[in-house]
Structures are given as structure tokens and as C-alpha cells.
Amino acid sequence: MTSSPPRGDARRGFRVFTTDPRSLAILYLLLAVVAVVLGTLLSLAMRIHRVWPAFAFPFFGVPTPEQYLALVTMHGTLMVFFVLTVVPQSAFPNLVLPGQIGATRMALPRLNAAAFWITLVSLLVLLAAFCVPQGAPISGWTSYPPFSAFAAAGPGQGTGMDLWLVSIALFCIAAMASSVSFLATIFFRRTEGMTFTRLPLTVWSWIASSGLTVTAFVVLFAAAVMLLADRHLGTSFFLPAGEVINGIQQRAGTGSPMLWLHLFWFFGHPEVYISILPGMGLASSILANFTRRPVPAYSLMVAATLLIGVLGLGVWGHHIFVSGMNPYAGTAFGLTTMAIAVPSSAEVLTWLAMLFRGRVRLNTPMLFTLGFISFFIAGGLTGPVLAQPALDSYLHNTFFVVAHFHLVMAMAGVFSIFAGIYYWYPLLTGRRMNEFLGKLHFWISVIAAYGTFFPMHYAGLAGEPRHYAQLAGPVESFASLIPVERGITWSALTLAAAQFIFLFNVFWSIRRGLAAGENPWHATTLEWSPNPHPINRCGPYEYGSQAQSEKDFHPQWLAASSKDSASGELGRTPAAERE
Amino acid sequence: MPATFTRHQVEIERKDTGYGGKPPLDRRPTGGGGGDENWDSRPSGRRGPREMLMRYRLAVLSILTADFVFFAVLISVFFVRPSSGHIDAAETFVSDWHPLSIPPILWLNTAVLLLSTVTAEIARRQLFHEIDVMEEWLGLGRPAVRRAAPWLSATIALGGLFLAGQWIAWHQLAMQGLTFSTNPNSNFFYLVTIAHGVHLLIGILALIFALGAMFYFKRVELRQIAVDCSSWYWHAMGTFWAFIFVLLVFSQR
Numbered sequence: 001m002t003s004s005p006p007r008g009d010a011r012r013g014f015r016v017f018t019t020d021p022r023s024l025a026i027l028y029l030l031l032a033v034v035a036v037v038l039g040t041l042l043s044l045a046m047r048i049h050r051v052w053p054a055f056a057f058p059f060f061g062v063p064t065p066e067q068y069l070a071l072v073t074m075h076g077t078l079m080v081f082f083v084l085t086v087v088p089q090s091a092f093p094n095l096v097l098p099g100q101i102g103a104t105r106m107a108l109p110r111l112n113a114a115a116f117w118i119t120l121v122s123l124l125v126l127l128a129a130f131c132v133p134q135g136a137p138i139s140g141w142t143s144y145p146p147f148s149a150f151a152a153a154g155p156g157q158g159t160g161m162d163l164w165l166v167s168i169a170l171f172c173i174a175a176m177a178s179s180v181s182f183l184a185t186i187f188f189r190r191t192e193g194m195t196f197t198r199l200p201l202t203v204w205s206w207i208a209s210s211g212l213t214v215t216a217f218v219v220l221f222a223a224a225v226m227l228l229a230d231r232h233l234g235t236s237f238f239l240p241a242g243e244v245i246n247g248i249q250q251r252a253g254t255g256s257p258m259l260w261l262h263l264f265w266f267f268g269h270p271e272v273y274i275s276i277l278p279g280m281g282l283a284s285s286i287l288a289n290f291t292r293r294p295v296p297a298y299s300l301m302v303a304a305t306l307l308i309g310v311l312g313l314g315v316w317g318h319h320i321f322v323s324g325m326n327p328y329a330g331t332a333f334g335l336t337t338m339a340i341a342v343p344s345s346a347e348v349l350t351w352l353a354m355l356f357r358g359r360v361r362l363n364t365p366m367l368f369t370l371g372f373i374s375f376f377i378a379g380g381l382t383g384p385v386l387a388q389p390a391l392d393s394y395l396h397n398t399f400f401v402v403a404h405f406h407l408v409m410a411m412a413g414v415f416s417i418f419a420g421i422y423y424w425y426p427l428l429t430g431r432r433m434n435e436f437l438g439k440l441h442f443w444i445s446v447i448a449a450y451g452t453f454f455p456m457h458y459a460g461l462a463g464e465p466r467h468y469a470q471l472a473g474p475v476e477s478f479a480s481l482i483p484v485e486r487g488i489t490w491s492a493l494t495l496a497a498a499q500f501i502f503l504f505n506v507f508w509s510i511r512r513g514l515a516a517g518e519n520p521w522h523a524t525t526l527e528w529s530p531n532p533h534p535i536n537r538c539g540p541y542e543y544g545s546q547a548q549s550e551k552d553f554h555p556q557w558l559a560a561s562s563k564d565s566a567s568g569e570l571g572r573t574p575a576a577e578r579e
Numbered sequence: 580m581p582a583t584f585t586r587h588q589v590e591i592e593r594k595d596t597g598y599g600g601k602p603p604l605d606r607r608p609t610g611g612g613g614g615d616e617n618w619d620s621r622p623s624g625r626r627g628p629r630e631m632l633m634r635y636r637l638a639v640l641s642i643l644t645a646d647f648v649f650f651a652v653l654i655s656v657f658f659v660r661p662s663s664g665h666i667d668a669a670e671t672f673v674s675d676w677h678p679l680s681i682p683p684i685l686w687l688n689t690a691v692l693l694l695s696t697v698t699a700e701i702a703r704r705q706l707f708h709e710i711d712v713m714e715e716w717l718g719l720g721r722p723a724v725r726r727a728a729p730w731l732s733a734t735i736a737l738g739g740l741f742l743a744g745q746w747i748a749w750h751q752l753a754m755q756g757l758t759f760s761t762n763p764n765s766n767f768f769y770l771v772t773i774a775h776g777v778h779l780l781i782g783i784l785a786l787i788f789a790l791g792a793m794f795y796f797k798r799v800e801l802r803q804i805a806v807d808c809s810s811w812y813w814h815a816m817g818t819f820w821a822f823i824f825v826l827l828v829f830s831q832r
Contacts, residue, residue: 253763254664
């Protein structure tokens with residue numbers, strides 16, 4: 001057991017065609033950067049078009065209403081699949097999962113590597129939809145039939161929609177493949193002494209989210225296959241009777257568009273948890289580190305994580321309250337949805353308990369984690385509101401919903417991604433990202449994010465609908481909301497501009513960041529161990545909150561040779577000794 | 580609570596490593612000349628004869644879970660689609676779902692597939708027959724492989740027979756004028772049988788791979804893994820088919 005040089009794995013090269021999880025993590029992150037840049041540009045185009053409808057985009061012109069819907073669709077698809085799923089559920093596990101359980105590699109390395117390449121092909125197929133005649137699909141990231149079932153339904157519903165479906169089917173296969181690999185790694189590649197009760201909470205989150213991925217993504221895959229059959233093989237699983245488009249009777253079936261809604265959201269809701277559960281696990285880890293306190297009620301946190309995963313499979317109906325679903329079913333789904341608020345609140349209260357009287361260090365990862373918690377609470381509180389079928393029948397297609405999921409899923413998800421990148425950056429480069437730039441990035445982002453998404457609640461309560469290309473036009477609707485809308489757009493532009501600070505910081509710090517040393521955050525979990533194949537000796541979060549010395553923590557890879565170094569116990573020293 | 584503040588004792592004195600995961604460390608000398616042989620200290624993948632097998636089994640199990648959900652989704656059509664008609668002006672319920680008479684050859688196909696499940700299980704068990712495996716492990720011969728190969732070949736042949744039978748069934752239906760796009764029920768029939776057929780084809784390829792692996796893989800456990808995983812996949816496909824068949828024959832509306 002020779003110990004390698006400080007952060008030895010940071011010096012390992014980066015290869016493209018490899019089964020090395022760290023290289024795959026970098027590839028996934030690069031792919032996500034492409035997706036997030038495109039997705040952000042699309043959203044800015046939407047925001048600008050909504051408030052300045054006459055604005056002509058360079059090289060493009062003024063978007064038509066159909067093109068606006070194409071922007072909505074591609075923005076949603078890119079962000080949900082290729083950013084909010086790829087980073088927490090593919091890039092981060094590849095980056096740290098083997099390290100956190102003391103494994104040197106994945107259990108099924110080739111399957112894991114194949115997953116990346118399928119994801120890349122999936123992204124390319126999706127982007128190809130921009131380049132085909134008539135452009136990208138316009139039926140939103142949910143692609144409800146009959147809108148998505150007939151090529152005549154609009155521009156982009158021909159080849160563009162086919163490409164979308166193929167892309168999503170490929171993505172499902174990739175997501176399932178990598179999840180199978182993660183599960184096998186967690187169950188069978190843990191190092192000596194790494195029992196289930198000593199797993200970091202991030203690993204527990206990946207157990208839950210990988211299990212959800214395996215069971216939920218396959219539903220979307222099957223639904224995509226059936227919709228493709230409806231479009232090209234003459235079946236009528238989702239085709240309603242007597243669909244007329246532009247006065248032309250379409251091929252009739254007596255199929256059930258509702259079936260798609262159920263199948264899509266049976267996938268779609270677990271998808272929310274797939275993208276947020278890793279962020280919740282990471283929040284627990286980072287809070288423990290930067291408050292120098294252990295996670296209280298570790299078993300409760302594990303149970304809550306798993307319970308959120310299980311309950312997450314039974315709440316999909318709350319997305320389709322107003323679709324013509326049986327109202328009794330709506331009541332049942334409302335109840336399960338409110339039930340899922342219980343384990344979520346348990347996690348949030350635990351985080352708040354850790355902040356209370358913790359010795360908080362406000363480094364950039366901690367700031368972004370606090371941002372994550374803030375968005376999770378702010379967006380989460382409107383969850384039980386929307387879970388009431390009666391309230392939802394008013395709010396369902398308004399900006400209130402947009403505000404809800406952009407806060408609780410998009411902003412919380414993205415802020416936890418930022419927290420993870422700032423936190424694990426030394427693992428990749430051996431250096432820390434610049435703290436000043438990081439804090440600047442955080443404060444601008446958090447203010448601009450609230451400025452963008454919080455006013456949407458008011459717009460939604462005022463009744464402003466989603467998916468409308470413009471507010472001002474020949475007839476001005478919601479005229480009183482136009483100043484709010486302008487504010488939202490300016491805020492969104494600021495939010496996007498702030499990300500240049502982040503990108504600059506990432507590339508600048510590769511060469512010029514502060515040298516990180518062995519364990520820059522004084523963390524306890526095994527990914528920071530100097531030894532690539534450590535033996536695990538204790539629980540994941542042994543920080544001593546009362547200790548005044550530098551060594552107020554006990555890493556998992558260190559054996560306690562004597563009582564003095566067992567600093568995890570310092571929290572229990574009698575008051576007299578502390579004086 | 581194990582995760583918060585545990586007392587750090589010397590490794591040997593720690594009695595409880597928590598529930599789940601690895602067994603407690605036992606550093607007592609074995610007394611059999613093995614020194615402090617502790618399998619847990621070995622690199623992962625070499626901690627026991629079955630560790631790698633368990634890893635692959637878990638992967639196959641996860642994939643089969645996903646596959647189960649996949650077929651469940653397809654089958655949901657069978658229940659949702661007949662009731663998604665509409666009520667016309669005369670207040671009669673109009674549905675374009677018509678019952679389908681299943682080609683009788685499917686009975687034969689089902690019998691063939693169930694038989695192939697039995698042969699696959701016999702082949703799989705040969706690879707875990709302890710005395711034979713020990714002999715293979717010591718390099719004295721390959722009795723397990725020798726015994727398993729005919730059963731595995733029989734499974735492949737029966738699987739091929741099933742697919743041929745399915746082909747005949749599709750052909751018979753097509754002769755009646757029932758093709759993929761004829762009516763909702765034929766949509767469903769073709770979709771679910773073709774999806775299952777594709778899965779079975781993958782299964783046959785896996786079994787052929789396992790047959791080759793038995794002769795070409797040097798390590799005993801790799802041979803076991805190849806046969807074991809393809810057999811479990813095969814069993815799952817047999818079970819799925821049995822369920823689909825019962826549904827198609829007895830639940831026609």
C-alpha cells in the first residue's frame with residue numbers, strides 16, 4: 001500500500017476512447033456544456049421574443065409562433081435530458097462514485113463507456129432536428145399526441161419529430177446502461193470496510209436514482225417505440241378518433257392519447273428525482289464538510305432518500321389533473337404527492353439543523369449548496385399548492401408552473417451541479433477554482449435567478465399562459481404584465497451573462513488556480529484519499545464541530561491509532577476540557 | 580448510531596461493522612497454514628469464487644427488471660386500447676378493437692420455449708456441479724463443459740425452432756389478411772410478439788456466445804458467468820412469453 005503523490009489521479013492523462021471513469025466524466029461534462037450553452041441561448045431567444053416581438057435575430061430574423069414552440073421544445077429537451085440528467089446521473093458518478101466507495105474502476109466498464117457514446121449519438125440526432133427541412137419539433141418536451149403523432153400537425157412534426165423520438169429512445173438506452181453499471185459497482189466493488197451504513201449519502205442517492213432510471217426510462221423507451229409505430233407502421237395506439245388538421249381528416253383510430261400521457265409522466269416524474277436526488281446527497285455531504293458537523297440522523301436521511309425514490313414512482317398523475325383523467329384518480333395522486341413532501345421536508349429540516357450552530361465556512365461550494373437549498377425550498381413550497389387538483393385546474397398551464405419547476409428542478413439542479421463542480425474541481429485538475437470569481441458568480445447568479453423565476457409566480461397567478469409566443473401584438477393581452485416580463489428578460493440575460501464568469505474561472509483555474517494539495521476541503525469521504533485503493537475505517541461524516549484545531553475531522557481512510565487522533569470524538573469532550 | 584460518532588477502536592476489537600455489506604473482519608490466524616488469509620483484503624473481484632458472478636447477475640437482473648417494465652408498458656395497451664372507443668349519437672359504445680383468433684401453432688411454440696427453458700436450466704446447473712467444477716478448476720479436464728454443451732446446443736436449437744414457429748404464425752395471420760397495421764388488436768399482437776422475438780434473438784446470440792465461451796474462456800468463473808447470465812435471461816424471456824401467451828389466448832375481448 002504505497003501512497004501515491006498528492007492528488008496522483010489528477011496527473012493521469014485524459015483519453016477519449018477509454019473505459020476510465022474519470023475521462024468519461026470529463027467527456028460527459030463537455031457534452032453537457034454544449035447542451036447547456038445551446039439550451040440557454042434558446043431560452044434567451046424565447047425571453048427576448050416574448051417582450052420585444054419585433055426584434056429580428058441576427059442571421060435568423062423574427063421567429064414565427066411555430067418557431068417559438070420549437071425553441072420551447074428543444075430548450076426543454078436539451079436541459080432536462082442532456083444537462084439535468086447527464087451531469088448528476090452520469091458525469092458526477094463517473095467522476096467520484098468509484099472513488100467514494102474505494103473502487104479503482106467501474107464494475108461493467110465497457111457498458112459504462114458505451115453509455116457515453118450512445119448519449120453523444122443521441123445528442124447529435126437531436127441537434128440534427130434543427131437542420132432538417134421545417135426544423136425542430138414543436139410539441140414541447142412532453143410531445144403529447146395527437147400533436148406529435150401527425151406530420152401534418154405543424155412544421156417540425158415530420159422529420160424533426162422522428163429525430164426527436166429516436167434521440168430520446170437512444171438516450172433511454174444510454175441512461176439505463178450507465179445506471180446498471182453504477183448499481184453493480186456500488187453493490188459489488190466497495191472496498192474493505194465500506195459497509196452500507198458507511199456509504200456517503202451521495203452514493204445512497206445514486207442507488208435510488210439509478211434504480212429509478214432503470215425502471216422509469218424504459219417506460220419512455222417503450223412509449224417512443226409505440227409512437228414511432230403510430231407514425232410509420234400504421235398502428236393507432238395513441239391516435240384519437242376523428243382528428244382533423246387544417247380541415248383534413250387524419251387517419252383515424254380510437255386510440256388513447258391519455259395512454260401516452262400516463263406513460264410519459266410515469267417516466268417524467270421519476271425523472272425529476274433522478275436529476276435532483278444526487279444533488280440532495282451532495283448537499284448533505286457539502287453541508288457536513290462546510291459546517292464541520294456530522295450529518296445528524298444518517299439513517300433517516302438514507303430512508304428519506306429511498307422513500308422519495310419509491311414514492312416518486314406513484315405520483316405521476318399530478319401532471320395530468322386537467323387532461324380528462326378520472327377526478328377520483330386526481331384526488332389519489334394529490335394525496336401521494338403531498339405524501340412525498342414528508343421525506344423531502346425531513347431532508348430539508350436536517351440540512352437546516354446542520355446549519356444551526358454549525359461552524360459555517362462560506363466557500364464557493366457551500367454558497368452554491370445554500371443556493372440549492374434555498375431554491376429547493378422556494379420551489380418546493382409551491383409543490384403542495386400545485387398538488388391540489390382544484391388549484392391546479394386554474395394554475396396548470398400558467399407561468400406559475402413554469403416558476404415552480406424552474407426553481408425546484410432547474411435552478412436547484414443547476415446550483416447543485418455548480419456546487420459539485422466547485423467542490424470536485426481539485427480532483428480533476430489538482431487546483432481549486434478562484435474563490436473571488438466563484439463568489440461573484442454565485443451572488444450574481446442567485447439574485448438573477450430569483451429575479452428571473454420568482455416574478456413568474458405573479459404572472460402565473462394573474463393568469464398568463466405558457467407557450468404563447470408573444471404578449472404584445474395586434475391584440476395586447478396581459479398588458480399590465482409586460483413590465484414584469486421585461487424585468488424577467490433582463491434578469492435572464494444577467495443570469496446567462498454571469499455564467500461567463502464561471503466558464504472563465506473553469507479554464508483559467510486549470511493552469512493558474514491555487515494548488516489544492518491533498519485534501520483541500522478537509523473532507524472525510526474516500527474520493528479524497530491519497531491512496532487509490534484505500535481501506536475504509538469509519539463512517540462518512542466524522543467531523544467534530546467543537547474542535548478548534550485544524551484536525552477536526554476523521555477521514556474514512558485513516559485508522560485511529562490512538563485516542564488523540566480520533567478527532568471525530570472531539571464533539572464529545574466534556575466542557576471542562578474544552579476550556 | 581454507526582455513522583455519526585463511532586468510537587475508533589483498533590480494527591480487531593471492533594465487533595460490529597453494521598448491517599449489510601461485508602462480514603466482520605476476522606483476523607484470527609486460520610491455523611491451516613494460510614496465515615491471515617482474509618478474503619476481504621484481496622483486491623475487489625478476487626474476494627471469493629462468486630464475487631464476479633454476483634456482479635454480472637446483478638447487471639442481468641437490473642436489465643431484466645427494465646425489460647419487465649418494457650413489456651408491462653406494451654401490455655398496458657392491451658388493457659387500455661379496447662376501452663378507448665367513443666359513444667356515438669345513438670349512445671352505443673363504438674370501438675375498433677376486435678378479438679383476434681390466435682394461430683394454433685402458438686401452443687406448439689409455447690411448449691417448445693418452455694422445454695428450452697428446462698434444457699437451459701440443466702445446462703446451467705452442469706456449470707455449478709461442484710465436483711465437476713473442482714475438476715475443471717484444478718485443470719484435470721472439462722467434465723462440466725462436456726456435459727453442458729449438448730444441453731446448451733439443444734436450447735439454441737429449440738430457441739431457433741420457436742422463432743421459426745413465430746414466423747409461421749405471423750405468416751398465417753398475414754394470409755388471413757391481418758398484418759401489422761390492420762386493426763388495433765393486430766397492432767398489439769405484432770408489436771408484442773416482434774418485441775419478444777427480438778429479445779429472444781438476442782437471447783439466442785447470448786447462448787451461442789456462452790457456448791463458445793465454454794470452450795474458449797480460460798477461467799472457470801468466466802465460463803460460469805457466460806452460461807449463467809444467458810440462462811437467466813433465457814428463463815426471463817420464457818416467463819415473459821408464458822405470460823404474454825396466456826394473455827393473448829385467454830383475455831381476448
